[in-house]
Amino acid sequence: MPDSQHDLTDSAQPEGENKHDSLMDVAEPDDAFLLASEQEDSVAAPRRALIVIVTDHPGEQSDSTSQLVNELLAEANFRVDGAIVVRSKKSKIRQAIETAVVGGVDLVLTVGGTGVGPRDKTPEATRSVIDKMVPGVAQALRSSGQACGAVDACTSRGLSGVSGSTVVVNLAPSRAAVRDGMATLAPLVHHLIDQLQQSSVQ
Amino acid sequence: MPDSQHDLTDSAQPEGENKHDSLMDVAEPDDAFLLASEQEDSVAAPRRALIVIVTDHPGEQSDSTSQLVNELLAEANFRVDGAIVVRSKKSKIRQAIETAVVGGVDLVLTVGGTGVGPRDKTPEATRSVIDKMVPGVAQALRSSGQACGAVDACTSRGLSGVSGSTVVVNLAPSRAAVRDGMATLAPLVHHLIDQLQQSSVQ
Amino acid sequence: MPDSQHDLTDSAQPEGENKHDSLMDVAEPDDAFLLASEQEDSVAAPRRALIVIVTDHPGEQSDSTSQLVNELLAEANFRVDGAIVVRSKKSKIRQAIETAVVGGVDLVLTVGGTGVGPRDKTPEATRSVIDKMVPGVAQALRSSGQACGAVDACTSRGLSGVSGSTVVVNLAPSRAAVRDGMATLAPLVHHLIDQLQQSSVQ
Numbered sequence: 001m002p003d004s005q006h007d008l009t010d011s012a013q014p015e016g017e018n019k020h021d022s023l024m025d026v027a028e029p030d031d032a033f034l035l036a037s038e039q040e041d042s043v044a045a046p047r048r049a050l051i052v053i054v055t056d057h058p059g060e061q062s063d064s065t066s067q068l069v070n071e072l073l074a075e076a077n078f079r080v081d082g083a084i085v086v087r088s089k090k091s092k093i094r095q096a097i098e099t100a101v102v103g104g105v106d107l108v109l110t111v112g113g114t115g116v117g118p119r120d121k122t123p124e125a126t127r128s129v130i131d132k133m134v135p136g137v138a139q140a141l142r143s144s145g146q147a148c149g150a151v152d153a154c155t156s157r158g159l160s161g162v163s164g165s166t167v168v169v170n171l172a173p174s175r176a177a178v179r180d181g182m183a184t185l186a187p188l189v190h191h192l193i194d195q196l197q198q199s200s201v202q
Numbered sequence: 203m204p205d206s207q208h209d210l211t212d213s214a215q216p217e218g219e220n221k222h223d224s225l226m227d228v229a230e231p232d233d234a235f236l237l238a239s240e241q242e243d244s245v246a247a248p249r250r251a252l253i254v255i256v257t258d259h260p261g262e263q264s265d266s267t268s269q270l271v272n273e274l275l276a277e278a279n280f281r282v283d284g285a286i287v288v289r290s291k292k293s294k295i296r297q298a299i300e301t302a303v304v305g306g307v308d309l310v311l312t313v314g315g316t317g318v319g320p321r322d323k324t325p326e327a328t329r330s331v332i333d334k335m336v337p338g339v340a341q342a343l344r345s346s347g348q349a350c351g352a353v354d355a356c357t358s359r360g361l362s363g364v365s366g367s368t369v370v371v372n373l374a375p376s377r378a379a380v381r382d383g384m385a386t387l388a389p390l391v392h393h394l395i396d397q398l399q400q401s402s403v404q
Numbered sequence: 405m406p407d408s409q410h411d412l413t414d415s416a417q418p419e420g421e422n423k424h425d426s427l428m429d430v431a432e433p434d435d436a437f438l439l440a441s442e443q444e445d446s447v448a449a450p451r452r453a454l455i456v457i458v459t460d461h462p463g464e465q466s467d468s469t470s471q472l473v474n475e476l477l478a479e480a481n482f483r484v485d486g487a488i489v490v491r492s493k494k495s496k497i498r499q500a501i502e503t504a505v506v507g508g509v510d511l512v513l514t515v516g517g518t519g520v521g522p523r524d525k526t527p528e529a530t531r532s533v534i535d536k537m538v539p540g541v542a543q544a545l546r547s548s549g550q551a552c553g554a555v556d557a558c559t560s561r562g563l564s565g566v567s568g569s570t571v572v573v574n575l576a577p578s579r580a581a582v583r584d585g586m587a588t589l590a591p592l593v594h595h596l597i598d599q600l601q602q603s604s605v606q
């Protein structure tokens with residue numbers, strides 16, 4: 001004699017398929033449902049991202065930053081193609097972003113080079129690649145950076161926009177700027193990628 | 203307590219007009235007061251607004267959006283000259299804004315075409331009409347859009363500025379963006395119109 | 405009171421250097437400490453600022469604004485070189501800013517001329533002087549102006565950026581805009597000056 005309720009239900013099943021149907025009311029899924037479900041999956045699938053670390057002193061700190069961005073991107077449902085470390089030269093930064101755009105990633109995230117020093121060239125390099133500026137993302141990073149005390153984020157000259165079908169965003173380099181910035185930008189960037197994918201489908 | 207005191211004062215009034223005068227110290231308004239009062243009224247009079255709905259699929263939804271904007275503009279003390287529905291072509295949007303500017307409306311409000319898709323042309327069309335950019339209005343729309351979860355408002359490429367003596371503002375198309383946006387922009391736009399009217403008077 | 409205490413300490417010193425030492429537990433600073441202390445002092449030392457009041461009607465109000473900005477700058481650890489009152493002409497405003505930049509001040513703060521009227525020329529004049537725009541400061545002024553009800557601050561066309569090694573920021577003219585603006589910009593501007601001083605040292 002089975003004890004558990006689950007077993008009881010199972011043993012009751014043979015009595016008549018009608019009873020099971022009336023309880024669960026589940027029919028075989030039709031083709032339209034399967035297609036919709038598949039599309040839902042494709043939207044929820046991870047997007048591809050590339051990290052570009054801009055620094056004149058590659059080493060422990062840039063490795064640590066790269067790892068942090070990597071983790072936060074994964075949490076935000078991005079699959080990270082890789083992290084490139086480039087010197088703070090306009091041509092090098094531009095080249096790294098362009099290669100990623102041509103490679104078809106959904107998001108290029110740069111870290112560093114957004115200040116007002118003579119070696120800070122990331123916004124200039126990014127400007128030359130972006131087709132359409134989307135100022136709201138960069139400003140959201142500045143506002144929330146100010147709220148959380150990441151003063152390098154608030155004074156960042158970083159840009160955000162679209163190049164081809166790729167979203168490009170500049171982050172300030174402090175760990176606070178990266179942590180706060182990732183939380184702020186993730187839903188906005190996903191919305192932009194949604195728009196870009198819809199318009200290419202329709 | 204204040205109410206009862208008010209009632210007392212009122213009931214005391216029949217006793218003698220002199221007393222009332224001594225309490226309120228109100229003389230016949232002189233010409234200067236009447237003029238000032240008239241000017242105050244002219245400031246409080248409704249301003250003229252025109253709605254430009256940008257869409258490639260005119261129909262029920264654009265009618266519904268148009269009606270919503272109409273109602274919210276009326277609540278914000280604007281008299282709506284009309285709502286024009288135009289296709290998302292740069293020349294068409296530009297022409298609609300320019301006609302309204304020449305017609306002397308105080309505010310042109312466009313709705314839609316502010317995203318990053320290939321058919322989104324509203325910011326480009328608006329840019330070509332605006333004389334002076336006023337970035338604070340567009341950014342206030344993005345910030346409050348982010349706060350209220352209108353992600354299309356937060357990532358909007360919409361602009362705000364002045365063309366001639368007309369304020370021009372781009373709104374994102376979702377109902378949330380329109381509702382929240384109207385609440386945000388009304389006091390700012392009225393302030394801008396105040397400035398434009400003062401400077402043309404002085 | 406602080407003075408008298410200072411005098412007491414001074415008068416106590418002759419009694420015996422040992423007693424002073426035992427109370428304060430101060431050893432002779434070594435060279436490294438002196439160097440660090442000197443560097444710390446140089447960072448904590450007041451930065452130099454210049455105020456540019458833009459108005460077509462110099463008088464009591466501009467004097468009062470000038471005094472308010474002066475006090476708030478002093479509270480924010482700036483030493484004010486002076487306040488210049490200029491007419492709202494692009495060439496005059498530009499000249500005032502450029503003279504201050506050449507003179508090596510750390511911050512030029514303009515007040516007024518940021519609206520949309522035909523006489524408002526401060527942003528245009530500032531644009532022609534700035535090498536690198538830092539949009540976050542100007543936007544922080546707009547956001548907090550909106551929050552505190554300084555509508556002229558929220559709709560301000562004011563800019564912020566760096567010219568040479570000088571930070572330049574435009575403020576809207578109302579007292580609310582000045583008060584709130586100073587509280588908002590002080591930490592951001594100090595951070596920018598830190599960056600500019602570091603990069604010129606390294």
